[in-house]
């Protein structure tokens with residue numbers, strides 16, 4: 001087993017920050033047309049030293065183990081980052097201690113990156129509180145007929 005695989009297994013044994021965040025300031029959801037997996041990320045901001053930074057991040061995933069492991073890492077890594085700093089993080093950055101994403105797993109990391117960017121778009125000054133009060137669950141969105149609220153983002 002490669003070092004990457006063993007780190008993914010380790011992360012999966014206790015995924016961090018999993019679950020819906022009721023008081024989130026922003027939520028982003030993406031689906032991968034490549035594999036059909038979906039990931040949703042919630043962000044909560046706070047003021048620190050005069051800067052608006054991410055206080056907490058959480059996620060739900062219908063995805064492979066790599067996407068879950070990267071999301072677990074990412075939600076820890078995002079704490080204390082401004083929206084601008086977070087926006088510049090790549091899938092590889094978000095994988096953190098997992099190490100280099102194997103070529104076949106890059107799109108799994110990009111699923112996390114896409115959900116983060118989607119959430120950051122929702123939290124831009126133009127849309128200050130975009131987390132919908134009556135948000136559907138990721139499971140409901142998975143089974144929703146085409147044309148629903150979910151935004152499917154093609155990941156490069």
Ligand code: FES
Nearest residue numbers: 035037064067108
């Ligand atoms: Fe779909 Fe990893 S195989 S996100």
